[in-house]
Amino acid sequence: MGSTRNNLIVLGLVVVLLGVAAYLIFLRQPVTESTQLGLDLQGGVSAQLEGSQTGGGNVSREEMEQASDLIRQRIDRLGVAEPDVRVQGTDQIVVQIPGVENPDEVIDIIGRTAQLGFYQVLATDGAPNTPAEEVSSVEDELREDLQDDQEYEPGETKILFENSPPIQGGGTDVFGYIVRQQPDLTGEALQQNGANVEFDQSNQRVVSLQLTGEGGDQMAELTQEMINDATVSGEPALLAIALDEDIQSAPQVQDVLADQISISNSGLPEGLPEDEARQLETVLNTGALPVNMEIISQTEVGPTLGLSSLRSGLLAALVGFALVLALLAIIYRALGLVAALALLVYAFLMWGIVVAVPVTMTLPGIAGIVLSIGVAADANVVIFERIKEEVRRGRTSRAAIQAGYDRGFRAILDGNVTTLITAFILFALSTGSVRGFAVLLVIGVVLSMFTAVVVTRALLGLLSGRGVQLSPAMMGVSKRGISEQETAG
């Protein structure tokens, strides 16, 4: 059963570890700030984005890193606290922002490729005052009509749409435009930090775009050509300004434009709505993402939902923990008390590790910890059942304890290795909160082997070394049990 000195070393180590855990949890910072809570427990927004090339090619690692930097810059400009933006796998980005008040705005801003494009409008058709639920069917009708237009050539041209509030009446004005496949001028023409929210002469909010010298020359060339075309055809010359294939506005070009141009919305008395203008400014100034980004999943958790999840999770963990402790003591008496003590040590060290790593606590994480309490108790059940069996066979308590640990340990090790295998598979094949669960399960299994096997053994060894002899009754074995086994065996 190991010498007294070894047992004292083990218990000394436990005391030191407990001290370190207590420092990390309570003293290093206020206890309320010690544990990192996941978004599902404190509220916030998380989104997973997938990058793709327009042509369908592979995205490179650098492009993803660059995209995640740009997304971080965009969120920083919104002034939200501590966004966590990470590249995941080969083509995904995970964005997590705790405690946001305007989740929709954040979601709008992060996924935009923000590819700015200026197009000469070749033909247009529109349907004013469309009710909201009919917008997509109206777009389909417009698309069919425009495809019959003589300007439309598949591969050479494409059809883009503009949805804007009408000048008069309700609903949405829907316009479809035939434009060339590639923009006549792209966002590269924009000067650095060249987008600004401003008010025009009629006091409407606009986003003004300051072009570079070269960009201004190209714009002048383009608009000159458009005016020439218009005089020939007699149709008004429209310049479509698109962001990610959505037309923002398509003003009529009266004169040759140079290096100053603006995105406006004449339909509303105030011009562009304030938040929309601010978003445009942000995405245009941080620049376009190098790849197309699509939001493949997003989660918004309100602070109340998070708090109530946290409360219910903690309540479940505490109730389960208390019941397990009580049951251990009832079934195994003195042995059970030792195991319960070890389980308390386990829980406290577990908390210490969670704070030290730090592991972000999520709902699945809480479930993992609760489950690991059962696993930790189970290791003791395996050993104690073996001890009781040996006692029933008539061994002395000392010899029975020795045999119980030796023989029980092999089964526990094999069993825990299988749990570790599943935890590693979970970790390798999953993402986000599931990973948190896997990490906590691994920590829990390893730690529980230490507390349930090593620590209880040292405690029991020390007890018997001090001359405390456990009677069969103190281990939960009845006299009847002993004789039963003798007659049966």
Place this chain on the structure above:
Amino acid sequence: MFPSVDFVGNWRRWFVISGVLLALGILAMLFGRLDLGIDFQGGAQFTATGAERQLSEDDVTAALPPGIAEESVVTTLGNNGYEVRTPVLSDAESEEVADALSEALGAEVSATSVSPAFGEQLRNQALQAVAAALLIIVAFISVRFEFSFAIAAMAALVHDVLLTVGFYAVFGREVSLVTVVAVLTVLGYSLYDTIIIFDRIRENAPTLGYNRRRFDEMVNVSIRQVIRRSIYTSVFTLIPVTALLIFGESTLSDFAFALLVGILAGAYSSIFIAPQTLALYKAWRAGSVRRAPSSA
């Protein structure tokens, strides 16, 4: 414990009990009762908490924007919570739904959305994870024990997974990513139980050659020696899991439900399925080995 029960001899009885439960679950799945959540097929889910006004599920549906309401499923959560599931929505539509809910209920609305492509990716990942887990575990048991033990453990595991998923279908619970995590956890856990029994069989196995009557009786003895431990262990794990089921909300309670069914199935299969499969497989092998030379 249970000195008079012939665990191995009565294998037909134990298999029938499982078979009936499995058949129920599989029938439920065939009738399309398995409710794949948005994690696996894409869509949006809104959770309203702390509602000031208590509305019926129909009233909540009526409050949703037209066009979306018809395809939405509204369920109540606890006293003042609601959950709304819709097909895939655009950002604008999603905002409309959230606004409509918070206005109608006076509640805080949280939203989750998953694109169908991502749902498919998650589904494939989940299936891969379960398959990988099964293969690696078979390899591990073959190394630590022997191949016949791995076959028996595999039978027990497949039994547990099917039963858990089947019960999900019977009770119409939503299958989410959390369910897959729970199923994988059940795999590890149920295997733990099985290994404890196999460990004892390995310890008790005679070094002499195989004899069916002797081997079956030895398996019976081994089961009797560890059955108390199996019961206690399941109880010890089920306590915190039950606490999660009772006190935990939505995610935690789904997780706990899968674990509850899975752990019960695992405890049953480790006593009533795995050792019997081992004994039957051994008997079949012995029979085919004996027959092989005579027929050749």
